[in-house]
Amino acid sequence: MNTGVKITVFAAALAATFGTAYGVGAAIDPAAADQDSAAHSEHDRPAPAGHGGHGGHGDPTPAGLQVSEAGYTLDLKTSRVTAGVKSELHFAIRDRDGRQVTSYRREHGKELHLILASRDLVTYRHLHPTRAADGTWSTPVDLPAAGAYRVFADFTPDAENATNLTLGADLAASGAYRAPALPEPSATTTVDGYTVTLNGDLRPGKASELTLGVSRDGRPVTDLEPYLGAYGHLVALRSGDLAYLHVHPNGEPGDGATKPGPEVSFTATAPSAGTYRLFLDFQHNGTVRTAAFTVRTGEAAPGSASKPTAGEEHTGSNHQH
Template identity: 70%
Template sequence: MHAGLRITAFAAALAATFGTAYGVGEAVDPVVEDPAPARHESHGEASQAPNEDGGQDGHGGHETEPAGGLQISEGGYTLDLRTRSVTAGERTGLSFVIRDDDGRAVTAYRREHDKELHLIVASRDLGTYRHLHPTRAADGTWSIPVDLPRAGGYRVFADFTPAAKDAENLTLGADLAASGTYEPQRLPAPNSTADVDGYDVRLDGGLRPGKETELKLKVSRDGHPVTNLQPYLGAYGHLVALRSGDLAYLHVHPNGEPGDGTTEPGPEISFTATAPSTGTYRLFLDFKHEGKVHTAAFTVRAGAATGPGEAPSDVPAGAPSGSSSAEHEGEPGHGH
């Protein structure tokens, strides 16, 4: 899917400080309000967002590719998030509605990658990640239970395509607060290997601003390549990239698909992706093996494009493994 949304200004991420209460129950409004359009919306300068160290995250300058998830409304559709806060560590129902320009709930969608709608929930520090598939009621209300482990600010992304004629794929975003005692976490250092649930996943390649690049991820277990990956959402892997700071959303899928006569079920999964700007990104790879979905996470830096034959600058060869697997829910709790 493409992310065809305009960039908006990055809002301040977290209002709480280390070790303080983040808020309680429904008395808390979302920690981040939806930002107003910024001056760089029409290819002006992008805002400098603070990184996890309080400095600049490095995605200033011009946006070279539109990013998604930064607006609650786009293309005549609005994400109406009815659940605005939850309690960390408690299973809570999350519900929302997609509305059209007339305020009516959308009840017809095109199925893409086996689902009408993909729901991503990620914490502002990118330490928690959920890829969910909610249930839609006849009146257009989507709902699913969530259990967010830590207090703080979260971003909810709805990735969908309305069934209306000429409608395009959209990714809309809204803020969610999880109450409790907030303890900030640093973004893991850049890594090219990830260990998750006994699997080793290696990333080759990197992101480039405004330039398509290939990302190859190789899955192995116990030192042996996994050659029997199972289809998941119509592919052998599913990749989401979120930009550190404002959580700009980039959603990509593999090159090839099961049954096309050329794509093998592992160990390698290939993607093509374009970063919307320079900056630090967190990549989340979902893959399915032996009936379970696993999520491997990587931190990469997208910088200036390199010339032919040059090594990627954002993922150094042999980069050490950081905190490589996102908190996620395995099936059936994975939400699919």
């Protein structure tokens, strides 16, 4: 693309998330509250063929790694907060002339979706900020642990020829930091008494079906409620750089074919081999819950059967992860 793309280069003490800035393993060190502001460097890359944040195929750069793209910039006005203290996060989207954007296309019931995740992929938030008339967005946040976080803004400007974008910026939470280990891959997880099971194999550079089944007290949940226009929303983040993949489910409520559970299926393509954290948001009995999984592409984990995509021959062997 001709427009220079700015990518966030996190300050040295925060960029080394698992290094000496916060401590390694069981060591506990204070995270500095006065880290320097993130610097930005420019580089050129080809224009994307589709929006990687929503499962586009063949994108040269995964979504969420850049702070600016296609003439729009994520202006994160709150660059640091204090861990364990409720804070207000402020940000705006600016156009190529520096003006704050005030007009968006609604997608899944919202003008903008905000994802916040820790660099260690243990903490995850799907937030719904409010927009002021001048284009400034705000939302309360309460981060449980000190460390480095990434903020993703997923939106489509209401402008001619505008496409969906996911821009990312770094956020620091100060306090005593202990680096947690990423949970091991497993096909099953529990949240608030619900058991969620993952079937399918996340593949690098190739579309595959991921199916997540929800049960409670051993019984399948067949009355999932629509949440933001779907029975589930799935976000995948790559360990290391937090490349962002937001995949919408196959089918939607009211289409005459999609059932309200117990399974919600997605078609996803991993941008590369590696380790990912998958976060499923689903709603039942009026409450939204998030189920998290660790997935390594190309590796098996107990209890997960791989499902081929349409038109792909099934050999009969099971892929587990």
